[in-house]
Amino acid sequence: MANLLHHPLCAFSRSIRLAFAECRVEYELNEERPWEWRPEFLALNPAGTLPVFIPDGGAPIAGAYAISEWLSDTMGERAATAFEPFPGNAAARAETRRLVEWFHQKFYEEVTDYLVVEKVFRRFGPQSSSPDMAAMRAGHDNLRYHMTYIGHLTETRSWLAGDAMSFADLAAAAHLSALDYLGEVPWEEFEPAKNWYALVKSRPSFRPLLQDRIAGFVPAGTYADLDF
Amino acid sequence: MANLLHHPLCAFSRSIRLAFAECRVEYELNEERPWEWRPEFLALNPAGTLPVFIPDGGAPIAGAYAISEWLSDTMGERAATAFEPFPGNAAARAETRRLVEWFHQKFYEEVTDYLVVEKVFRRFGPQSSSPDMAAMRAGHDNLRYHMTYIGHLTETRSWLAGDAMSFADLAAAAHLSALDYLGEVPWEEFEPAKNWYALVKSRPSFRPLLQDRIAGFVPAGTYADLDF
Numbered sequence: 323m324a325n326l327l328h329h330p331l332c333a334f335s336r337s338i339r340l341a342f343a344e345c346r347v348e349y350e351l352n353e354e355r356p357w358e359w360r361p362e363f364l365a366l367n368p369a370g371t372l373p374v375f376i377p378d379g380g381a382p383i384a385g386a387y388a389i390s391e392w393l394s395d396t397m398g399e400r401a402a403t404a405f406e407p408f409p410g411n412a413a414a415r416a417e418t419r420r421l422v423e424w425f426h427q428k429f430y431e432e433v434t435d436y437l438v439v440e441k442v443f444r445r446f447g448p449q450s451s452s453p454d455m456a457a458m459r460a461g462h463d464n465l466r467y468h469m470t471y472i473g474h475l476t477e478t479r480s481w482l483a484g485d486a487m488s489f490a491d492l493a494a495a496a497h498l499s500a501l502d503y504l505g506e507v508p509w510e511e512f513e514p515a516k517n518w519y520a521l522v523k524s525r526p527s528f529r530p531l532l533q534d535r536i537a538g539f540v541p542a543g544t545y546a547d548l549d550f
Numbered sequence: 551m552a553n554l555l556h557h558p559l560c561a562f563s564r565s566i567r568l569a570f571a572e573c574r575v576e577y578e579l580n581e582e583r584p585w586e587w588r589p590e591f592l593a594l595n596p597a598g599t600l601p602v603f604i605p606d607g608g609a610p611i612a613g614a615y616a617i618s619e620w621l622s623d624t625m626g627e628r629a630a631t632a633f634e635p636f637p638g639n640a641a642a643r644a645e646t647r648r649l650v651e652w653f654h655q656k657f658y659e660e661v662t663d664y665l666v667v668e669k670v671f672r673r674f675g676p677q678s679s680s681p682d683m684a685a686m687r688a689g690h691d692n693l694r695y696h697m698t699y700i701g702h703l704t705e706t707r708s709w710l711a712g713d714a715m716s717f718a719d720l721a722a723a724a725h726l727s728a729l730d731y732l733g734e735v736p737w738e739e740f741e742p743a744k745n746w747y748a749l750v751k752s753r754p755s756f757r758p759l760l761q762d763r764i765a766g767f768v769p770a771g772t773y774a775d776l777d778f
Contacts, residue, residue, distance in 0.1 A: 381644075385651050387648075392640055413609055417616075423615045
């Protein structure tokens, strides 16, 4: 059976789990701790990053970028589903990809890296240490700017990139869900972004993420609550 | 006419200029200084990053990721060329994309950011300052590891990602060419990587890059030399 190496609080892994569920890809989920640098894992992905997907009998596909595009390339080989990761014409697909890069790169560097990596992964890593408070403050400040941007997008469009839900929505929701597990999202102050997130959070594809539990980190009270 | 906003030493812009030349896309090149945060530029790409492509009469396409995939999506609309950015079947395309991410993200963070950004962009930026020597040392060390990886790939394959030249080769060559302008690449110690680079460098698509000149930075002696 196909196999996805992931970590429950890795936003990139989460975006692919959501996309796989929307596309009804069947696979086994296996937790990987990238900070352990397992030789077998590095043989699958020399970059040492998550997620890594191993199709049944196929070569490993490393990284959310390659996996999400592979999902789009192989749409024709699966039972048709309503979800296309990059829907529409070439211009619409480009806008979705711009926003995927926005969340998987800019949001990651400006928010997720400061809040999730500082708070969780630093504790497990080789140089276990306390969170850097200045970094966490920067993450909180940056998050507010991104919440405003999400609100701005959803007030002019049905979904982040246009008329249809796309991988941009899943990438954004993946990062926010990891932050939400840690209770880091000030939902009440950002109503439009909250309304958009509620739509994504209520999809069946989201359910397995809401059941994730990470040893040593109790999820925030409303993490699994659809009426948050 | 279509228009590409770029900076001559921006590796992401360089990778798109190479891909456009290989695909015979016609466009005008306009230099942008992203550190100036021009409001008109931020209206085109709120992330403030390069490159940004504005197709003739079309909406802007921001970032090397969206532009390279748009190039692949619109292959059928242009006169056929021999170059396909992501050639082969879905598995081959995934391997190309893994390596594009390797160079445009990992190599960028571990090498280009330390050497090109420290040496050049820091001088132009809002907080003009001298290069950070520790960062530059880290960049030099990391570069050696990446040169070895390039050599390893080219010793088992015709091109970095497989049998055909792909956007992975152009992305890798784009970063190395920016470093090479600054004389930062120890070619003599990495013969297999040098042989691969010589092949890419000798393509007609590379010629305009070799004519780039950045005020205040004289290119290294062999930068434009095909027999380097």
